[in-house]
Amino acid sequence: MLKILEIYIGKMILNVTLIILTILISLSAIVKFIDQIRKVGQGEYSVGGAIFYVFLTIPRDVSIFFPMAMLLGVLIGLALLEYHKELMVIQLLGFSVLQIVYAVIKITMLMVLLIMIVNEYISPLCDQKARIYRSYMIYNRSSSPTIFSIQKNGLWIKDSNNFIFIERILGKNLLSGVNIYYIGPTGKLKFIYASMASFFKEDWTLFQVKEIDFREENQVNIKHFQNSTWKTHLTPNKLHLLALGPDSLSFVDLYKYTQYLKKIGQYSNYYEFHMWKKILYPISIIVMILTTLNFLSRYQYLFRSISTRIFIGFSFGMLFYLLEHIIGPLMLLKNISPLLGALTTSILFIIINLCIYYRNFLHHHF
Structure with a gap:
């Protein structure tokens, strides 16, 4: 019966959530x-292309x-x-409040696992x-279908003592407009410009x-070469990850890129924060x-209206979302651990939970 x-x-919560x-x-x-309609007409980009782009996102x-x-x-399901009056009947059948919460957590965890699979394998690819x-x-409609522009202003990268500016990526192993600024140990500058760059083997x-x-x-020395070898830690895969940004990367890609940045002695906290x-992600949602259910159940005498409860719940959700997008980046600016930055909002809400429980304990015992 309990099952x-x-x-x-x-099932009720799942249907409403979907x-x-x-x-x-x-x-x-x-x-x-x-x-996207504003971009229709540029090159071969059509209305159908805009629909396809939106579908992939x-x-x-x-x-x-x-x-x-x-x-x-x-909130709406409950x-x-x-x-x-179904909740009352369920409780009369011997289903306690904790069992109801447990049922909510089970369906939540199931959906979170499915979303994490989408996050890891489907979303980055699409x-x-x-x-x-x-x-x-x-x-560039007439060229290889792997061509894509990074940004109107190109892409800046720091690799050891090199500051690199790439105008465009023309494929997985092909770059256009490569500008390399090398600052030596004594502070002297060396500038290299290449119209094209191709990656082969290593x-x-x-x-x-x-x-x-x-x-x-x-004195300034100027030399011209038909071609030359560029020794760098920057591989096509790492460049591709950097061009996409952390939100479009899977956990595995973020981990690999974070390790790469640490290896070359570059700032990795930003990507590490997104990795954590x-x-x-599951802990944050749970x-x-x-916290929302706890708050509403402890103070249900204040929020008898269903619409009010939904509004309060929505407010809690927005508060959690805003704090996650404010506190974490602020802690990164202060050079605080990325793990702590990713955990802080959840810790604050756990403290709110404990405060509500403690207040309820005092109310019942004194």
Whole structure:
């Protein structure tokens, strides 16, 4: 009997969550499509291309909107059960409040695991394909379908003592407009420009190279080469990860890139922070939902209206979302551990939970 009741509660929450998630994703898709319409007509980018691009970004939207959809799904699902007196009947059948919460957590964890699979394997792939497809259609329809532009202003990278500016990536192993600024131990500058760069085996080959050496005092040496070898830690895979940004990367890619940055002595906290956020994703959602349910159950005499409870729950969700996007980056600016930055919001909500329990304990014993 208890198993059947768990399934019934879980099914109600699942249905409501999926409806809310569909609504949020649909609204996001409409906004994105309107934004893409402005690019229609550039190159070979058409209305059909804009629809295809928006379709490819849906998996990422799923992971973005899921926490809020799950929270509202739990609140509205339980509110519907209460409105139809089903929650009362379930409790009369011997289903305690803790068992109801346990049923909520079980369905939440199941959905979180599914979303994490989407986050790790489907979302990064679709997001990368979307960017590549749009840039391919806009910038160079007649060339290889792997072509994509990084940004209008190009891409800056620091690799050891080299400051590198890349105008465009023309494929997995091909770059256009490579500018390399090397600062030597004595502070002298050396500048290298290559119109093209191609990666083969373990090294980059630069083509049509111009080298300007400022090392000699009051003298500038300019050399030209048809081609030369560029020794660098920067491989095509790492460059591809950097061009996409942390939000479009899987946990495995973030881990690899973080290790690479540490290896060359570069700042890695930003990517490490996003890596920990992906790992702690289930904990964040569980803590947010438990805090909301705890608050509403302890002060239900103040929030008898179902609409009020949903509003309070939504407010908790927005507060959690805002704190996660404010506290973490601020802690990175202070050079505090990325793990602590990713955990801080959850810790704050756990403290809120403990305060509510402690207040309830004092109320019942004194």
